[in-house]
Amino acid sequence: MRVTLVASSGPQQPQLFNSFVVDDVVAIDAGCLDHVGDLAAMSRIKHVFLTHAHLDHVASLPPFLDAVYDGSGDCVVVHGHQHAIDCLKQDIFNNRLFPDFLHISTFRPPYLKLNEARNGEPIRVGQLRVTPVEVNHVVPSLGFVVEDSASAVVFSGDTGPTEELWKIAGANPNLRAVFLECTFPESMEWLAEIAKHLTPKRYAGEMQKLGRSVRFITVHLQARHRDTIITELQAMRLPGVEIGQPGMTYEF
Numbered sequence: 001m002r003v004t005l006v007a008s009s010g011p012q013q014p015q016l017f018n019s020f021v022v023d024d025v026v027a028i029d030a031g032c033l034d035h036v037g038d039l040a041a042m043s044r045i046k047h048v049f050l051t052h053a054h055l056d057h058v059a060s061l062p063p064f065l066d067a068v069y070d071g072s073g074d075c076v077v078v079h080g081h082q083h084a085i086d087c088l089k090q091d092i093f094n095n096r097l098f099p100d101f102l103h104i105s106t107f108r109p110p111y112l113k114l115n116e117a118r119n120g121e122p123i124r125v126g127q128l129r130v131t132p133v134e135v136n137h138v139v140p141s142l143g144f145v146v147e148d149s150a151s152a153v154v155f156s157g158d159t160g161p162t163e164e165l166w167k168i169a170g171a172n173p174n175l176r177a178v179f180l181e182c183t184f185p186e187s188m189e190w191l192a193e194i195a196k197h198l199t200p201k202r203y204a205g206e207m208q209k210l211g212r213s214v215r216f217i218t219v220h221l222q223a224r225h226r227d228t229i230i231t232e233l234q235a236m237r238l239p240g241v242e243i244g245q246p247g248m249t250y251e252f
């Protein structure tokens with residue numbers, strides 16, 4: 001399995017938005033799908049799985065759908081928690097923030113289809129199997145376990161301390177890696193508590209829950225505090241932890 005951590009800006013510049021691409025055809029989150037590559041590369045993405053509808057995870061979705069629309073009816077499927085789907089309907093495709101692609105799709109070849117991703121119910125996309133698992137964030141949010149025949153990779157999405165994701169991931173014999181968020185440094189533990197995110201200490205606690213040693217690739221570091229978060233994580237000498245490199249493609 002190939003996973004690209006999409007860079008939301010240029011080299012050495014802050015990463016403010018979030019997207020991954022798996023095997024060229026599946027996106028996890030749509031914060032920066034405009035940075036996937038040329039139009040041909042963007043057009044290969046036919047399934048977008050949303051962890052939740054916060055803007056740093058959906059900002060590029062409307063213009064992305066506009067860009068790849070070819071009128072053939074073979075449109076992108078957007079999978080997400082019912083709460084995220086409701087946000088897209090009410091808050092984004094409402095003719096105020098963006099044209100109502102969902103209404104247009106009722107009488108013209110569709111721009112997108114929406115699919116409710118339910119907790120624990122796998123969704124098959126070609127050779128991939130994507131299992132949504134509810135995590136612990138300020139809005140209903142999903143992590144995803146993505147599997148092919150050889151490997152399984154976990155995407156935590158935004159989350160505070162959580163449980164079920166680690167039970168499901170820990171039971172998977174093919175688990176290779178976890179992309180785990182670490183948004184704040186320890187000095188902002190208070191905000192991690194309110195906003196339901198992780199700090200390095202909380203991150204270590206999540207690793208313990210898995211009870212397995214796999215690669216932990218750290219993502220969603222708040223740009224202003226990135227260096228502090230990295231220093232604090234490295235000081236704990238946690239086995240298998242690395243810092244996600246925007247623009248890099250990982251092979252599992």
Ligand SMILES: [Zn+2]
Nearest residue numbers: 052054137158
């Ligand atoms: Zn969020």
Ligand SMILES: [Zn+2]
Nearest residue numbers: 054056057158
């Ligand atoms: Zn976020």
